[in-house]
Amino acid sequence: GVLAAAALRCTGGQIQGRLVLDTPQKVARAAKMGISDPKRVYRTQDMARGDVLFAATGVTDGNMLAGVKFGRNSITTHTIVLRSSSRTVREIKARHQDLEKF
Structure with missing residues (x-):
């Protein structure tokens, strides 16, 4: 929920x-963590406060x-x-030519 809230907050x-x-x-356990109302409905702003940054890179x-693409001499990734x-x-489309790091 929190990751989805972060992305939705940004968009x-x-x-x-x-x-x-x-x-x-x-x-x-929730009470120990400070949750006083276990039936509370959390909104987007409750789950992702402040100036939110969200990043994701496609695997498939x-x-x-787009997912990771393996080329002959490079690997291409797509990140948002x-x-x-x-x-x-x-949107970042990166071509990684140092195949040793993968």
Whole structure:
């Protein structure tokens, strides 16, 4: 939920979520961590506060990111970097030629 909230916060989206505390042990652990209302509904801003930065690199092909492509002499990756305060979206297509690091 928190990673999704961070990405959505950067793009103007919204999400809501609740903790599922279905055992006494989970309730006790949450209380120990400062959760006073176990039924609280958390909003986007609750899960991702302040100036949020979000980055993701594709591993396999998906709707938002291309997966890693292995070429003869290089490896290509596609990364997206988002920032909430400026609503900036950066797309980075990188060609890695030092195959030893992989």
